[in-house]
Amino acid sequence: MADVFPSEEKTEPFTPEELHRRLHEGIQVDEVDDAYQDTVPLDDLVVEEAHHKQGIRILVRPLTRNRSVSPGNNNVQWLALRAEVADPLQPVFKVLAVTQTSKDINFSIRIPQSEDENRPPIWCELYYDPTSDCLILWNRSDVPIVLARLSQLDPAAGANFSQEIIPETTKELSPGTWRISIQCIPVLDFRILEKRPAARLVPRSSFDSTITSSVDIVNSFGKRSFLPDADDGEPDSPVAEKRARKEDGQEKDGVIIFMGPKDEQLVFPFPNAARTKEVAIPNGHALLELQKDETAAIPGEGELDQYQLTKREQIATTNASSVFTAEHSEVPDGVITVKVLKTRRANSPNTRPQDTHRNVIQQADIWLREYRSQEDLQHQSIVRLHGGDARYLSLYMEHIDGKDLAARGVWRDASTDLFEGSRSDAVRILRDIAGALHYVHQKRKIHNDIKPANILYSRDRGAVLCDFGLSTWTTDMTTNGGTPYYVPPEFIGQKLRGPASDVWALGVTMLYVLRKIPFPDARGRQGHPKQLYWMIADLNRKPNHGHHTSNRATSAVAQMQQWLGEIYEAKNRLNPRDRVEFLILQMLAPNPNQRITMARVMSELTKETTVART
Structure with a gap:
């Protein structure tokens, strides 16, 4: 085994100061006359299965007359939802529905200064976490904001609270309803929805196979590193403990949803069920959890965001990324190279939550820059970019032998x-x-x-x-x-x-x-x-x-x-x-x-x- 020296090819990333300079696009939402109408809590609005299929992740209700909510594309729409107990005279309530597509790393909230309310402007970024249903809020405003949890849906998330978020600090937000206030003035309510889970299909032939031990791999993509082992800072994969789940004494074939918020084992039948097994895996990263010859079925709205990815050979893995070959259902050219940026580093006594939050933001920003930098490049001596998925911070590229x-x-x-x-x-x-x-x-x-x-x-x-x-x-x-x-x-x-x-x-x-x-x-x-x-x-x-x-x-x-x-x-x-x-x-x-x-x-x-x- 060749020696590996992690410092040999260390590329220094963008600094926090450089990330601070990045601005994200926004859209202007016109004033609405019913801004102060009586409304039901966002938790009471019913989100249908059709909305989940669209990839809706956030419901937003501005509480001020002067509004500006982003991002600057077509994935923000006014949506009329019914409450669980609706007033017959007011059966629906309008909210802004934010859809996370394969191109969205975050959602930006900008609320201009209001002279009527005598308050400063607000700017917050909500970054999607590829490994969970949570969002990372980053206060980009010049003044502190107050963040309050209004939701009672998840007892495990703790009781309601209010917390001051000072400028340039972050906070991890679990699914539920939250309120942003400034100088005692409520300005925005938003509800975080759980993301639509990906599915995982495991070949029966590999069900009882053992996982290859850690070996030194020479990377054909530009970095040298180890496959995950016990001391590489990455959590042991639950796949290491694959076991058949039986129901009434019979093995049940199909595929299991593994990204659900409560690790529920939801099984759907597959046409080739006789050749597959289901594997129960806790909430995590769909692509990083894949083992060789396993397939991730990624849900989405339309052909662009919905596809299947079958992992083949691991090329390399570091604390920052994982690179492997795979077959993509929408790429007809055969094997491709997949690069997935990691957002969760090893926990240590000195690791602060803010450090983890910043890493999510930094990796998302690097993904966006790399995707945008390469998407229009077509040259025989440049690796071709087939596409990417912001939901998993993954890039799908031509495989170079x-x-x-x-x-x-x-x-x-x-x-x-x-x-x-x-x-x-x-x-x-x-x-x-x-x-x-x-x-x-x-x-x-x-x-x-x-x-x-x-x-x-x-x-x-x-x-x-x-x-x-x-x-x-x-x-x-x-x-x-x-x-x-x-x-x-x-x-x-x-x-x-x-x-x-x-x-x-x-x-x-x-x-x-x-x-x-x-x-x-x-x-x-x-x-x-x-x-x-x-x-x-x-x-x-x-x-x-x-x-x-x-x-x-x-x-x-x-x-x-x-x-x-x-x-x-x-x-x-x-x-x-x-x-x-x-x-x-x-x-x-x-x-x-x-x-x-x-x-x-x-x-x-x-x-x-x-x-x-x-």
Whole structure:
């Protein structure tokens, strides 16, 4: 088994400050004359099965005349519902119904300032939790709000209470009815509904099989890690205790709903029931619970949100994500690669609820950015995105039969950390990835995480660029995300990043591919004889004398300058008379304005090909 060093390929995510800058769209809801009409509690409104099939997750009742509720798409509608005990003179009550589709990570509540009520504006985000029926409320307002639980539906949720939620803090909300008030003024009631459960079908042949023990897997998607084991921070899968459920002495075939709020075992017959078994699994994540050859039947409104996913082979799993191959009922091209972002980390004595909430928000935001960044990209050297599902923070991509350039024992020597490919491999990698980046830059996008681990390669297919989780538009504010060894020199002090930073990162990657330097990320390994690692966000922290952050900033700058010195030494070993090495030399120009563009690289490579043919 090869050693695994989690720090080797550590991509730094967006910082909390960057998440703070993200804004979500909203819609304006016109004033309604009956804003102050007498209404029944939201708990008393009857939600029909048809509403559940639509994916309705929230019922909203504004309590003020000046209203603004979001998000900015077509999944918010006025809905007339009857109460369990309706007044004959007023048989229905209008509420806003919010549907969670496969594209929705959250629901945004914006209520403008009201002069009549003399109160400030309100802005709250409600993030859907992929692992439960709960929502995470994030107070984005400039002032505290008061959150009260009105619902009596779930005794386990505790008695009614009121709690002040200060700005930029979070609160986990279970299904039921809640009220938001500000300065003693009620402004909004909303009821959280349980999500429509997914179903799981287990092949009979694998019912009594044991689960494979933890092994080291070389990831073909760009990260290296373990399958879950007892000490990886992930809870043991309930599948480890598969057992047949019998009713009246007879085994009952079918499929079981496993995402229900009370873990109820609801069984529905399947046409191929003779070949299947049901497995009772508690409330959790539909896709993360899947084992090999098991199928998740995902419910939804229409063809877009309703599909089946059959898991095949696990590629890799980390604390942040799980990657595996699968068959998708709506993707006719055979096997695809599935990437699922995880939102629940290991519990520890130092873990605060706020940390868990922030992780849900961060992972949801990364999913949204990666999906939006890649959905319109169609290039032979970029992994094709077939689709995604915000309800599970999953991405469905083309499966590439090739390992990443950082794969130990494949493209990287396990003992020396040097690239093991040939000169022709290097030229092919440069040509393919330069073409992919030229295409991305033409779209006015920046990848922000070019490195060997995000380039898949095989001699049959060539090099393919993946992992757009940190991609930004050229007009966006500069990100602190990425991997430190590939950050350009202009980031220090100036905090500049753009298309030229992708060029620099590819230049550093090509130094490794040309065997001028060992695999850069290995320097972060604990016990490495020349260990070197710093946080990107520390490079531009303002000095704060007497505080530990000042020392961190000084150390980060010093370490990056040491690393840049090593890069310049390696660059000086390039042969300027060699066409390919001369291109790499120009990609590593210290001044971004003098750095070669990907368009120019492609032009020069085309010339080289023409010369070689003649």
